[in-house]
Amino acid sequence: MKEAFQMLSDPRFHLLYGVTQRFGMGPEPRRVRLNREGFKLVEGVAKKVMVYPRMRLAVHPSPLKGDAFAPIFGRITDITERSIFVDAVEPDDDLRQAAHEAKQQKTDLLTLTEQGRDLAVILKGLGLNTRSLGQDCETLIINALNPDPGVTWAEPMLLSHADNLKVALEVLRRLSPARDIILAVPSAMRLQRHDVTVVGVPAQYPASVNALVIKAVTGRENPEGVGIVGLHNLWSLGQVACTGLPLIETVVTIGSLRHSGNYIVKEGSTIGELLDFANIQLKSGDTLVRGGPLRGESLDKLDRSVTKGSTGVFVVEAGTIPPMEGHSPCINCGACTLICPARLTPSMLSRYAEFALHERNRAEHIECCLECGLCGYVCLARRPVLQYIRLSKHKLGLSGAEAPLQELKPRAKSIDAASAAEGGK
Ligand code: SF4
Ligand code: SF4
Known part of the structure; x- marks a missing residue:
């Protein structure tokens, strides 16, 4: 029994890593698999159609769920109830021209006057999910802790991508009905910002779980009028606000509990390609996880892919954590x-x-x-x-x-x- 609790002082459960460098760029995918569950295909989108980066492929009926865009030049090879598959191709002049024109159609979120729901509709059209960002609350807490042990992108987002967050906060203040916005960061960081109230919270897993962050910030359990959103979501808002273009990427930690790196990867990148890129080879008995090692889902196939909300791709090496016994x-x-x-x-x-x-x-x-x-x-x-x-x-x-x-x-x-x-x- 005693051993069971030693994990709480296990350094692997610390959520602060001293990682401050900017993210590396992930691979240019040879194939992507995009989620289309619940989405309606845009007219003309079908098998064999050629696509270019940021071409709108599907629209979700929910006003809070971002539309789906092609992240690469390619040809649609299959469309199922759950996925759209695109194989990369070398673009011809027409496809390059279409991509060039799409890149010119920027939306300057900082000069728009829309607020609340009206702004959410614009963001949906830029591929952003706004359910958490625009939730109805008086106080909105931004959970800026690494969500899981081994996930390490929170510190670089806070320290090296400060410009992205500054712009994201400006847009968030127009989107969110909250009177107060609070940034919850690991107390050991001693982070200071002038554009948002910063509150330090413990950085030992499970302190990053939303309900526990709310408790740490407010001192109360399940207080009324308090909402919470992840830093990852705010970074995506900042990415759209900085580029003025639809969101086609996410930030993930790729690695294991011991060694990892943070990358900006294209939405729909397959797990197999990401592991190849990070020079990680699966060995017998290893477990493949999408998300964090504690809360993520284990996968049985390398052709599964990352979505906008994915936070990590991990290989939990055999022997690191005893396997489950059915x-x-x-x-x-x-x-x-x-x-x-x-x-x-x-x-x-x-x-x-x-x-x-x-x-x-x-x-x-x-x-x-x-x-x-x-x-x-x-x-x-x-x-x-x-x-x-x-x-x-x-x-x-x-x-x-x-x-x-x-x-x-x-x-x-x-x-x-x-x-x-x-x-x-
Ligand atoms: S589920 Fe596992 S940890 Fe819980 S009481 Fe049973 S054996 Fe013990
Ligand atoms: S997963 Fe759920 S039941 Fe299990 S320890 Fe966490 S909160 Fe409790």
């Missing part, structure tokens, strides 16, 4: 309950999910799960606890883009990660 039974050790920052009982949640008793998980407040992944990490039986919880949430309709901000389970007794760590020593 259906291994719970041994009631209680480690997951002690570590859970949402005060849940993950052992029960996972058992109900395992036996398809999903309705029982409502009474267990499964909706309060923050999906931090700590329960699975500490599980002595190596049960895929978080995966079971996600399955149950999915069955109960509690997951997906429209899911509300996850809360902490209401209970008088307060066990957060820090007190759990003290109790475990």
Whole structure:
């Protein structure tokens, strides 16, 4: 049991890395796979059609979801219910001319007068998701911590991309109804900015989980009128505001828990190409993860791709974290309950999910799960606890883009990660 909690002092769970250089550029993809789930294809977009960078391919019916654009010169090779596949081609003169004209059609967000919903519609047309940026709240917190252990782009975004953030904040003040905007950064950074209130918070995972950042900044759990948005989302807004062009890229950390680099990569880049680019070779027993090592999703194919919201591509090397053991039974050790920052009982949640008793998980407040992944990490039986919880949430309709901000389970007794760590020593 004691060992289970030593992870909280494990240096790999520090979320501050001293990384300050600007991001490198990722590879020029040979193939991209774009998400089109829920999107409507633009007229004329079909198999074999030639495309150029920033050509609009599909539109989402939600006014808060950014349209889909081609990130490269290429030919559409397939369109399915879920994806648009584009193979790169060497452009001819016509295609180059079309790309040149698209690049001239810039939108100067800083001189526009639109605000709120009207501005959100313009940003949607530039490929930006604005659900979190423009949420209805009085105080908006920007979560500027690296979201997961091993993800390292937050510090360079704050320190070396300060111009991007300055412009993003200007646009955000017109988009967001919030009276106050607060930038939550690791307290050890001692960051100072003149254009936004800066608040220092602990930088030890799971402190970067949204509900815990809100608690650290406001001193309250689930306070009314407080919203939160990730720094990654703000960087995307800054990218669109600085270029005046549709968003076709994202920033990801590519690497492992030990070695990694931050890159600006084209949306739809496949995981296989990104790993090749970073000179990472998969070995037997390694796990491939999109997102962070604790909260990301493991992948079984290298042709999966990154989206605008992707934060990392990781290889968790065999032996770094003991592998999950499929259906291994719970041994009631209680480690997951002690570590859970949402005060849940993950052992029960996972058992109900395992036996398809999903309705029982409502009474267990499964909706309060923050999906931090700590329960699975500490599980002595190596049960895929978080995966079971996600399955149950999915069955109960509690997951997906429209899911509300996850809360902490209401209970008088307060066990957060820090007190759990003290109790475990
Ligand atoms: S139940 Fe949810 S909040 Fe609790 S430790 Fe597991 S993933 Fe984290
Ligand atoms: S799920 Fe894992 S950590 Fe939780 S009580 Fe069961 S064996 Fe222990």
